[in-house]
Amino acid sequence: MNTxxxxxxxxxxITYDKxxxxxxxxxxxxxxxxxxxxxxxPRDPCPKCIKxxxxxxxxKLHQKIIQKEFDEIEPKINSHHLNNFKNHQKNLEKIHNYYTQQRDLQDFNTLNNTIRILRKDQDIKMTGYVNQVCTFQTKFRDFANKIKSPEFYHNNLDEAIDLINEYKIFFKFKIEIDALSSTKIDEFCQTSLTNALNEKSLESLKFLLDYKDLINEHFTRNYFLLNNYQEFFKLLKENFEPVFENKWPVTPDMLTKRLKSKIENDEKFIKILLEVKLMHIETERTKLFNVLKHIYELIDTFYEEIRDLKETNQVKYDEVVFKIEHFLKYEFIDVELNSEMLEDFFYFENLIQKCSFKNFKNLFSDKFKIADYAQEVINDYVSNKDKRKTLRTLKKTGELMDTFTIGFDIAKMFSYTILIGISFANLKACPYKGFLLPLTMILLGVIGLLFTSTRFTISILST
Ligand SMILES: [Zn+2]
Ligand SMILES: [Zn+2]
Structure with missing residues (x-):
């Protein structure tokens, strides 16, 4: 049917509705x-032929009209789809270009945040649109295939008409992704949070809520990671328990004041390391949560100020902005090993690297592999036991050799001094022209003393 x-x-x-x-x-x-x-x-003559x-x-005509409506829906959706996708893509490109241009010109953190908000806004719109269109499309395709059979058409005529009506409504209110202009991007990115808040308008509230989203995201990501990291150490501790055999009770004193004496035992070192890490993670986790709570309270107060149009001045905007920006920069900093631990670090390098937050963060996005990883770390630890023993023996032998060398050097320097003294005495007592031998001896003694003391100084300084 062409016309x-x-x-x-x-x-x-002639329409599809009846x-x-x-x-x-x-x-x-x-x-x-x-x-x-x-x-x-019915008794009147036909208005067209007067018969x-x-x-x-x-x-049949009705079915044809309905079929035609159905045939038009899919291409219309597709073309609109394409348009939205193109605009979305172009907008993201524009945002990216703006970011690259301005990166060195504007305050990096503010720019970073505004760009994130812009991108998120685009993504939310796009996701919203895709969800909307997918729900409709699935329902529509299923029906459009069936309606081709005349029998189905007869039984489901009302549903078919409803679906076309639904489509008309959908098309009228569908989400449009508008093309972003560069000026619009610039305008948005130039708005500082402080200025926006000071305006105390609905617009500033929207801006703040955008930031709240970012904060939320940032919190969730970090909190999730910290939880996993904590879980990992709990598993390690559990699995090491048979090795510890309930020895070396770790007192809080040990953790806060840090160790004063060197750790003489591998397992004790591990136990203390695990406790220190666990305590640190817990502190950070609590801190992160409390800061988030505090920021939310500030945002709520701000919201109330706008809603009730009251000037409480409870919230200092600079402070809010500072807190928000600071929070968005939060990153977990791993526990620092104290000097005694660093000395032992040598033997546990592999273990400590594997347990470091940096390594962990790169490895994990899901929770289920943590147990496997903890087991791997422990297996690694056990299989490296011999290697660690050899390293320790080598170090001890080295230390012993050092002590010997120092002892020998002292003895040698002592001997050289005596040699020089005797030679001087000889030189005085010598008859004319017999001075050559004691003089040579003095020379040899001085050279020997010089070399030995140099080496002695070096070995003292290096231990
Ligand atoms: Zn008519
Ligand atoms: Zn007629």
Whole structure:
């Protein structure tokens, strides 16, 4: 059907919403409204051919019209779809270009945040649109395939009409992704949070809520990571428990004051390390949560100020902005090992690297592999036991050798001094021309003393 059928009486396009009529006397299509008018006066002649009126509902034409509506829906959705996607893509590109241009010109953190908000806004719109269109499309496709059978059409005529109506509404209120202009991006990114808040308008509240989203995201990501990291250490501690055999109770004193004496035992070192880490993670976790709570309270107070139009001045905006920006920069800082621990670090390098937050963060996005990883770390620890023993023995032998060398050097320096003393005495007692031998001895003694003391100083300094 190339042209839309038009009612031969009122000249209006025949629509899908009700079955049209056909004048069988003269084979003309008329709309359902005109058809129903004529059925009320069956004795009147046909208005088109003036013969005796004869008309019936044209089911076939109705089906054709409905089918045509259905056929048009999919391409229309697709073209709109494409348009939205293109605009979305272009907008993201524009935002990215703006970011690259301005990165070195504007305050980095503020720019970073505003860009994130802009991108998120685009993504939210797009996700909203895609969800909307997908829900409709699934329902529509399923129905459009079935309606081709005349039997299904007869039984589900009302649903088919409802679906077309639904589509018309959907199309009217669908989400449009508008193209962002560069000026708009610039305007948005130049608005500082402080200025926006000081305006105390609904607009500033929206800005603040955008930031709240960022804060939320940032919190969730970090909190999730910290929880996982904590979980990991709890598992490690649990699995190390058989190795510890309930020895070396770790007192809070040990953790806060840090160790004063060197750790003489591998397992004790591990135990203290685990406790220190666990305590640190817990502190950070609590801190993160409390800061978030505090910021939320500030935002709520601000919201109340706007809602009730009151000037409480409870909130200092600079402070809010500072807190928000600071929070958005939060990153977990791993526990620092104290000097005694660093000395032992050498033997546990592998273990400590594997347990470091940096490594952990790169490895994990999901929770389920943590147990496997904890097991891997422990297996690694056990299999490296011999290696650690050898390293320790080597270090001890080295230390012993150092002590010997220092002892020898002292003895040698002592001998050289005596040699020089005796040679001097000899030089004085020597007859004329017999001085050559003691002089050579003095020279040798001085050179020997010089070399030995140099090496002695070096070995003392290096231990
Ligand atoms: Zn009509
Ligand atoms: Zn007629």
């Amino acid at each position: 839309d059928p038009v009612c031969e009486i009122c000249r209006i396009k 079955a049209p009529f056909k004048l069988t006397c003269c084979n003309k299509n008329i709309c359902w409204k005109c058809g129903e008018e004529l059925t009320k006066k 005796n009126l004869s008309l019936e509902k044209d089911i």
